[in-house]
Amino acid sequence: MKEIYLDNNATTRVDDAVFEEMRPYFCELYGNPSSMHFFGGQVQQKVNEARDRVAGLLGASTDEIIFTACGTESDNAAIRSAIEVFPERRHIITSRTEHPAVLTQCRNLARKGYRVTEIGVDNAGRLDMDEYRRVIDDDTAVVSFMWANNETGVIFPVEEAAEIAKSRGAMFHTDAVQAVGKIPINLKRSVIDMLSLSGHKLHAPKGTGVLYLRRGTQFRPFMVGGHQEKSRRAGTENSAGIIALGKACELAGIHMERENSQVRSLRDRLQEELMRLIPHSRVNGDGAERLPNTTSIAFEFVEGEAILLLLSEFGICASSGSACTSGSLEPSHVLRAMGVPFTCAHGSIRFSLSRFTTEAEIDTVIREMPPIIEKLRQMSPFGRGEK
Amino acid sequence: MWDYTPTVKEHFLNPRNVGEITDADAVGEVGSLACGDALKLFIKLDENKEKIVEAKFQTFGCASAIASSSALTEMVKGKTLDEALAITNKDIADFLGGLPEEKMHCSVMGQEALEVAIYRYRGMDIPEHDSEHDHGHAYPDHDGVIICKCFGITDSFLRKVIETNKLTTAEQVTHFTKAGGGCGGCIPKINELIAEINGSVVEEPRKRPEKLSNMKKMQLIQEVLEKDIRPLLWADGGDLELIDIDGSKVQVAFRKACAGCASSGNTARLVENKLRELVAEDVVVEEVAS
Numbered sequence: 074m075k076e077i078y079l080d081n082n083a084t085t086r087v088d089d090a091v092f093e094e095m096r097p098y099f100c101e102l103y104g105n106p107s108s109m110h111f112f113g114g115q116v117q118q119k120v121n122e123a124r125d126r127v128a129g130l131l132g133a134s135t136d137e138i139i140f141t142a143c144g145t146e147s148d149n150a151a152i153r154s155a156i157e158v159f160p161e162r163r164h165i166i167t168s169r170t171e172h173p174a175v176l177t178q179c180r181n182l183a184r185k186g187y188r189v190t191e192i193g194v195d196n197a198g199r200l201d202m203d204e205y206r207r208v209i210d211d212d213t214a215v216v217s218f219m220w221a222n223n224e225t226g227v228i229f230p231v232e233e234a235a236e237i238a239k240s241r242g243a244m245f246h247t248d249a250v251q252a253v254g255k256i257p258i259n260l261k262r263s264v265i266d267m268l269s270l271s272g273h274k275l276h277a278p279k280g281t282g283v284l285y286l287r288r289g290t291q292f293r294p295f296m297v298g299g300h301q302e303k304s305r306r307a308g309t310e311n312s313a314g315i316i317a318l319g320k321a322c323e324l325a326g327i328h329m330e331r332e333n334s335q336v337r338s339l340r341d342r343l344q345e346e347l348m349r350l351i352p353h354s355r356v357n358g359d360g361a362e363r364l365p366n367t368t369s370i371a372f373e374f375v376e377g378e379a380i381l382l383l384l385s386e387f388g389i390c391a392s393s394g395s396a397c398t399s400g401s402l403e404p405s406h407v408l409r410a411m412g413v414p415f416t417c418a419h420g421s422i423r424f425s426l427s428r429f430t431t432e433a434e435i436d437t438v439i440r441e442m443p444p445i446i447e448k449l450r451q452m453s454p455f456g457r458g459e460k
Numbered sequence: 461m462w463d464y465t466p467t468v469k470e471h472f473l474n475p476r477n478v479g480e481i482t483d484a485d486a487v488g489e490v491g492s493l494a495c496g497d498a499l500k501l502f503i504k505l506d507e508n509k510e511k512i513v514e515a516k517f518q519t520f521g522c523a524s525a526i527a528s529s530s531a532l533t534e535m536v537k538g539k540t541l542d543e544a545l546a547i548t549n550k551d552i553a554d555f556l557g558g559l560p561e562e563k564m565h566c567s568v569m570g571q572e573a574l575e576v577a578i579y580r581y582r583g584m585d586i587p588e589h590d591s592e593h594d595h596g597h598a599y600p601d602h603d604g605v606i607i608c609k610c611f612g613i614t615d616s617f618l619r620k621v622i623e624t625n626k627l628t629t630a631e632q633v634t635h636f637t638k639a640g641g642g643c644g645g646c647i648p649k650i651n652e653l654i655a656e657i658n659g660s661v662v663e664e665p666r667k668r669p670e671k672l673s674n675m676k677k678m679q680l681i682q683e684v685l686e687k688d689i690r691p692l693l694w695a696d697g698g699d700l701e702l703i704d705i706d707g708s709k710v711q712v713a714f715r716k717a718c719a720g721c722a723s724s725g726n727t728a729r730l731v732e733n734k735l736r737e738l739v740a741e742d743v744v745v746e747e748v749a750s
Binding site for chain 1: 462472473475478489493494495496497498499500518519520521522523525526641642725
């Protein structure tokens with residue numbers, strides 16, 4: 074069965090051109106970029122080119138790019154560094170809808186005596202900037218807000234939030250794993266200190282990530298024991314992965330326009346048609362500024378895992394904020410933070426598109442989805458919306 | 461992706477006996493929209509009101525909830541009410557070739573709905589539930605107390621599931637009943653229940669003595685650790701060792717699963733609370749390495 078892949082916020086297909094770019098760096102050009110000989114040196118050149126390409130996509134300088142192994146590593150490194158740089162400051166600010174890579178780290182620090190404030194969101198998933206302005210103080214070491222939410226695609230005003238943090242002398246980090254490659258980013262125009270991104274969310278392979286570190290920002294490395302990445306991230310470079318990530322960033326820049334026109338219009342059509350054809354459904358984060366590729370739709374009275382498995386019968390791959398898919402017992406912390414009622418949270422499905430998504434694929438989903446919801450509602454004791 | 465057996469998949473994709481029976485003899489409803497799964501079971505008896513001739517269901521829930529409901533309706537057909545009452549959640553899971561442990565609560569929900577239906581039919585008193593977050597567990601022997609506030613689950617219900625499925629850890633209890641899966645505040649109580657059911661008898665609530673000599677105090681601390689606390693930890697695969705007692709300061713080291721456990725801080729507080737309850741109010745527990 075050919076897959077219809079609408080789960081691009083989970084991971085993406087490696088672009089063919091990206092794969093071709095990295096292919097020689099396994100069996101032929103396998104030298105260590107740190108080596109003195111010509112054989113390592115030619116890899117070093119390609120790693121530098123990749124660094125240029127990543128910097129180009131972000132509007133950054135090459136010396137501000139640190140390659141890591143994943144988005145989670147970058148998030149962890151950024152927050153840990155910030156609190157080590159400001160040992161006298163004991164307050165951390167983040168949001169209730171962060172990815173666990175940030176949230177778990179902050180909650181662990183809370184157990185070690187840090188004061189952690191998780192800023193709330195409104196019903197559309199928008200960050201409560203008033204609360205943020207109220208709680209930030211001179212004790213705040215670091216503020217970490219995601220650029221865009223992985224479940225709903227809702228975009229936070231991180232550039233504005235960064236300016237507020239800087240005015241109080243705090244470090245500002247953004248988890249931009251879902252934003253990079255989908256919306257234009259220009260770090261030259263902002264005061265963001267640190268930004269995390271992940272390669273496999275933008276058509277590069279898994280196991281690649283970047284921590285952007287603004288020039289002049291103090292940093293305490295997470296991985297030590299080598300001079301790589303100017304001693305800011307020790308460990309032999311994943312040269313093939315880095316080269317792939319560079320190519321993926323170059324392609325993301327080229328396709329940015331298309332991501333925001335073609336992908337957006339496919340997403341909009343999917344969303345509008347499903348809302349039109351399926352009663353008792355609503356878009357999570359409707360009304361907020363959102364990524365062009367993401368839509369999270371709540372179908373009342375049915376449960377997400379059952380929807381996903383029936384979609385899977387047609388080759389359609391999506392994901393859910395339901396509790397049952399993760400093995401936990403409560404629905405997604407993001408939807409709960411938004412105050413999405415339990416009746417909707419359990420039946421929320423996320424579709425996340427990419428530049429590889431076709432018109433025909435969207436047509437298939439629009440055709441297959443309504444009978445699936447209908448079938449499950451027929452089966453449900455709440456099916457006709459009596460309760 | 462869940463590792464569902466072919467039988468679970470088959471019953472999910474082609475569920476048997478979906479729907480309502482308008483002139484049903486017995487109806488059992490458990491769960492709610494709030495907690496993510498709910499099952500309404502309809503049963504029709506033969507003319508002599510002896511055997512089940514028809515069973516139908518409506519389910520809101522995941523694939524394993526739907527498959528468990530479908531399996532249940534197939535299993536009860538042709539059975540007398542007493543025979544049907546003998547069906548355990550484990551029988552439902554076995555019928556499906558097994559369920560992932562995290563999904564065992566789906567089989568429990570099926571068994572529960574069946575019991576509720578039959579008890580209702582027999583005119584036994586079943587308490588009504590009205591809270592939105594109440595899981596709607598209904599038990600006729602419902603003089604039990606709520607253990608898990610998040611999912612509204614009573615000790616009598618937990619007792620039954622722990623015994624039927626021979627559960628030994630709080631995590632298993634969560635997978636089978638959801639209890640403890642919300643805020644987690646009731647996990648110590650679940651551990652107490654497990655310890656009690658699995659043989660370590662918990663006696664009548666004791667009171668701490670009014671006055672204690674130092675010697676008596678040390679003896680009592682040791683006794684409480686041995687009889688009350690270590691069995692709780694064993695249930696989770698953990699243990700502790702008493703290192704020293706200095707006045708009211710009790711030093712312990714955690715062993716096995718408790719050693720290096722992220723929540724050992726909480727466990728230390730649990731130990732402290734128990735000692736304060738049964739020995740003296742001023743006991744302070746300190747975790748020491750070694």
